[in-house]
Amino acid sequence: MAPILxxxxxxxxxxxxxALRSVSFALNAGEVHxxxxxxxxxxxxxxxxxxxxxxxxxxxxxxxxxxxxxDSPRASQRLGVSAVYQEINLIPExxxxxxxxxxxxxxxxxxxxxxxxxxxxxxxxxxxxxLKIDPRARLGALGLGLQQMVSIARGVRLGARVVILDExxxxxxxxxxxxxxxxxxxxxxxxxxxxxxxxxxSECYRLCDRLTVLRDGSVVASAATAELPRAxxxxxxxxxxxxxxxxxxxxxxxxxxxxxxxxRGLRWRTRVRDVSFAVRPGEVVGLAGLLGAGRxxxxxxxxxxxxxxxxxxxxxxxxxxxxxxxRSIAAGLAFLSEDRRAEGIFPKLSVAENLAATALPALARFxxxxxxxxxxxxxxxxxxxxxxxxxxxxxxxxxSGGNQQKVLLARCLATAPxxxxxxxxxxxxxxxxxxxxxxxxxxxxxxxxxxLVTSSEMEELMALADRLVVLNEGAVSGALRTxxxxxxxxxxxxxxxHEDAPA
Amino acid sequence: MSAAVLAAPSAERRARMxxxxxxxxxxxxxxxxxxIASLRxxxxxxxxxxxxxxxxxxxxxxxxxxxTFVIILGGFDLSVGSLIGLGSVLAAYSVPYGWLPALxxxxxxxxxxxxxxxxxxxxxxMAPFIVTLAALLGVRGLALxxxxxxxxxxxxxxxxxxxxxxxxGINNLIWILxxxxxxxxxxxxxxxxxxAVFAIGGNEEAARMLGVPVIRVKVITYMLSGTLAGxxxxxxxxxxxxxxxxxxxxxxxxSIAAAVIGGVLLTGGVGTMAGALSxxxxxxxxxxxxxQIGNLSSYYQNLASGVFLLLAVLVQTVLTRRRA
Numbered sequence: 001m002a003p004i005l006x007x008x009x010x011x012x013x014x015x016x017x018x019a020l021r022s023v024s025f026a027l028n029a030g031e032v033h034x035x036x037x038x039x040x041x042x043x044x045x046x047x048x049x050x051x052x053x054x055x056x057x058x059x060x061x062x063x064x065x066x067x068x069x070x071d072s073p074r075a076s077q078r079l080g081v082s083a084v085y086q087e088i089n090l091i092p093e094x095x096x097x098x099x100x101x102x103x104x105x106x107x108x109x110x111x112x113x114x115x116x117x118x119x120x121x122x123x124x125x126x127x128x129x130x131l132k133i134d135p136r137a138r139l140g141a142l143g144l145g146l147q148q149m150v151s152i153a154r155g156v157r158l159g160a161r162v163v164i165l166d167e168x169x170x171x172x173x174x175x176x177x178x179x180x181x182x183x184x185x186x187x188x189x190x191x192x193x194x195x196x197x198x199x200x201x202s203e204c205y206r207l208c209d210r211l212t213v214l215r216d217g218s219v220v221a222s223a224a225t226a227e228l229p230r231a232x233x234x235x236x237x238x239x240x241x242x243x244x245x246x247x248x249x250x251x252x253x254x255x256x257x258x259x260x261x262x263x264r265g266l267r268w269r270t271r272v273r274d275v276s277f278a279v280r281p282g283e284v285v286g287l288a289g290l291l292g293a294g295r296x297x298x299x300x301x302x303x304x305x306x307x308x309x310x311x312x313x314x315x316x317x318x319x320x321x322x323x324x325x326x327r328s329i330a331a332g333l334a335f336l337s338e339d340r341r342a343e344g345i346f347p348k349l350s351v352a353e354n355l356a357a358t359a360l361p362a363l364a365r366f367x368x369x370x371x372x373x374x375x376x377x378x379x380x381x382x383x384x385x386x387x388x389x390x391x392x393x394x395x396x397x398x399x400s401g402g403n404q405q406k407v408l409l410a411r412c413l414a415t416a417p418x419x420x421x422x423x424x425x426x427x428x429x430x431x432x433x434x435x436x437x438x439x440x441x442x443x444x445x446x447x448x449x450x451x452l453v454t455s456s457e458m459e460e461l462m463a464l465a466d467r468l469v470v471l472n473e474g475a476v477s478g479a480l481r482t483x484x485x486x487x488x489x490x491x492x493x494x495x496x497x498h499e500d501a502p503a
Numbered sequence: 504m505s506a507a508v509l510a511a512p513s514a515e516r517r518a519r520m521x522x523x524x525x526x527x528x529x530x531x532x533x534x535x536x537x538x539i540a541s542l543r544x545x546x547x548x549x550x551x552x553x554x555x556x557x558x559x560x561x562x563x564x565x566x567x568x569x570x571t572f573v574i575i576l577g578g579f580d581l582s583v584g585s586l587i588g589l590g591s592v593l594a595a596y597s598v599p600y601g602w603l604p605a606l607x608x609x610x611x612x613x614x615x616x617x618x619x620x621x622x623x624x625x626x627x628x629m630a631p632f633i634v635t636l637a638a639l640l641g642v643r644g645l646a647l648x649x650x651x652x653x654x655x656x657x658x659x660x661x662x663x664x665x666x667x668x669x670x671x672g673i674n675n676l677i678w679i680l681x682x683x684x685x686x687x688x689x690x691x692x693x694x695x696x697x698x699a700v701f702a703i704g705g706n707e708e709a710a711r712m713l714g715v716p717v718i719r720v721k722v723i724t725y726m727l728s729g730t731l732a733g734x735x736x737x738x739x740x741x742x743x744x745x746x747x748x749x750x751x752x753x754x755x756x757x758s759i760a761a762a763v764i765g766g767v768l769l770t771g772g773v774g775t776m777a778g779a780l781s782x783x784x785x786x787x788x789x790x791x792x793x794x795q796i797g798n799l800s801s802y803y804q805n806l807a808s809g810v811f812l813l814l815a816v817l818v819q820t821v822l823t824r825r826r827a
Contacts, residue, residue, distance in 0.1 A: 091709055
């Protein structure tokens with residue numbers, strides 16, 4: 001039997017970036033196919049091609065063996081490809097039944113919507129997927145998981161033959177995940193092909209019949225789930241299992257015993273589970289983990305950007321009872337967010353204004369900002385970190401990514417922290433700027449700061465850090481000194497399935 | 504097992520209660536205000552007075568129907584007050600050609616203005632505030648340019664009867680108001696167009712993804728609002744036997760106030776016609792009561808309306824936060 005949906009040698013290029021290179025893969029009826037890969041591997045591009053948002057530059061898409069062109073999202077939907085996203089694309093204020101039928105409502109007398117029939121049909125559909133949802137309930141009153149179920153039900157009602165689940169479980173509770181999985185089983189039994197995209201490898205292993213791994217836009221592995229063990233899968237995702245890079249630079253010697261930053265039993269939802277670690281002054285600790293392992297969440301919970309549910313945070317030895325960003329900064333902790341655009345820069349302001357934003361109290365006199373002090377501070381950091389800008393008044397958006405990052409780093413330092421957390425500080429900046437950011441980190445450590453850092457590149461993290469704390473599905477799965485260690489040692493820790501991991 | 508992932512019944516019941524208060528609260532307040540007024544003012548609860556309130560509210564009511572559609576869609580329409588003025592002037596011009604042109608010409612003019620507004624908003628992506636503000640200014644200017652010194656309708660004939668006659672002892676304007684709201688409720692809740700209006704106001708991007716023809720629905724909604732405003736102007740002209748270019752000033756804001764008092768959320772996606780009607784009647788009742796106090800200036804009417812509006816928005820905000 002021909003696969004329901006198939007891509008043959010599909011390529012896609014955006015400017016200088018080759019997002020997909022000759023990708024061929026197939027979805028079969030009644031099969032759950034897992035698509036995995038790190039950020040930037042090309043998963044989103046592939047999904048957008050299958051849902052008609054992008055057109056491929058080359059190659060073919062076949063539906064039931066026939067070549068097709070998905071020239072718009074609607075065309076792809078009409079031909080039976082339905083996608084469910086983590087961000088629910090439904091109308092929260094309207095009823096479940098209305099959301100299932102929107103645009104396809106059963107009518108009476110040619111104009112009036114037959115609500116009774118609509119509710120009854122929705123009810124029947126939901127029951128078939130074992131969902132106890134009142135079709136007249138407001139959609140927004142349901143949990144995220146059930147909203148996703150409604151989205152799936154809508155796809156099925158409109159005749160879906162392929163259901164794409166894009167990161168469906170990232171925000172779900174354990175019970176919701178179970179409901180989702182039962183619905184997927186039913187879809188399978190109904191002969192629908194399912195493409196399951198997830199960062200959570202446990203879920204992929206539990207649910208998928210087949211796994212395909214993308215890296216740098218190419219398919220690097222595709223096999224039945226049973227034939228692709230975790231370590232091999234992760235090796236394929238990161239692409240470096242064969243190499244064995246050893247750390248050469250000797251470890252720094254931390255100065256004092258009192259940690260600059262310490263957490264004990266930190267918990268936040270299911271994403272941070274009992275995480276404990278300590279960063280001493282004068283050392284760099286790397287927080288390692290795959291995407292979705294809880295690196296960013298751990299940092300945010302420590303900083304108070306997310307409200308921790310349990311555990312203790314100590315900054316320079318002093319406990320911070322209920323951390324908020326303001327309290328943490330006051331206690332001597334700084335945090336540089338991974339998302340420069342959304343959580344970092346003020347795009348309409350100048351370099352100087354961006355730099356001074358967190359240090360305003362120190363620069364103020366009687367509530368007015370002293371221009372002189374601000375200029376002095378900006379000049380000091382511009383020199384210390386080598387920020388290349390036309391001048392302190394230049395708009396921040398005129399700077400390169402690396403220099404923007406240095407401005408943000410300077411902003412963190414302006415609060416005179418004892419410890420600093422850098423979430424993927426070199427993401428999206430070029431090689432030269434990376435080296436400069438690394439240099440800046442070394443300067444901080446020499447000044448006696450404790451640094452906690454993450455990176456999406458394992459070698460970079462090993463080169464930067466003295467020690468690694470490895471996270472796996474929200475929990476600490478190991479720790480090691482980087483001096484003399486090989487990348488493979490870390491990969492093994494990343495791969496270990498966690499015993500009470502979310503299914 | 505599935506029961507575990509459903510919301511706890513008590514939370515669900517509370518959410519339903521809150522939704523009920525949000526959509527029907529204005530009716531309760533209206534009833535309460537009417538009872539208090541009838542106890543305090545002996546003349547209030549007379550058939551004659553009710554007729555006065557209903558007749559006076561009918562013009563605002565028609566405009567508020569359109570405004571409610573537009574607000575649920577996620578926009579608002581500032582042009583409707585000026586369209587009342589233009590409508591009454593155009594009605595005075597066209598009444599010599601019969602009662603039907605006297606109704607149709609203002610309605611079509613309003614429809615045309617709505618079409619322009621709708622296209623600029625939906626297709627060109629301009630902000631509803633600016634587009635309809637421009638229409639507010641431009642249409643008022645047009646009405647003043649067109650108006651002659653005297654626009655008295657000397658022989659209103661059937662046209663006058665439409666606005667001043669009675670059926671079954673009830674003023675025609677009140678019939679028009681009630682039938683208008685009943686039809687509007689039907690369109691809003693029981694047609695694909697109405698559901699699409701809710702969907703766009705609730706989450707425009709999602710509506711587009713779900714295949715709702717967003718641009719078309721938006722344009723039609725502004726056309727509907729303009730048409731109703733033009734028609735309200737024509738009826739006002741018939742009621743007063745005169746074209747009045749300055750008529751309807753401030754009605755655009757009053758209609759927004761009426762809808763919001765009636766539980767229509769300015770953020771879009773939520774609202775009922777029954778609520779909007781309650782808002783219209785509540786504003787009419789405030790005016791009526793202040794007129795009956797007699798020695799109070801009509802300025803107090805605006806003060807009271809403002810306080811009511813603020814309270815309504817306050818309650819809505821608190822309820823919405825509770826529900827979330």
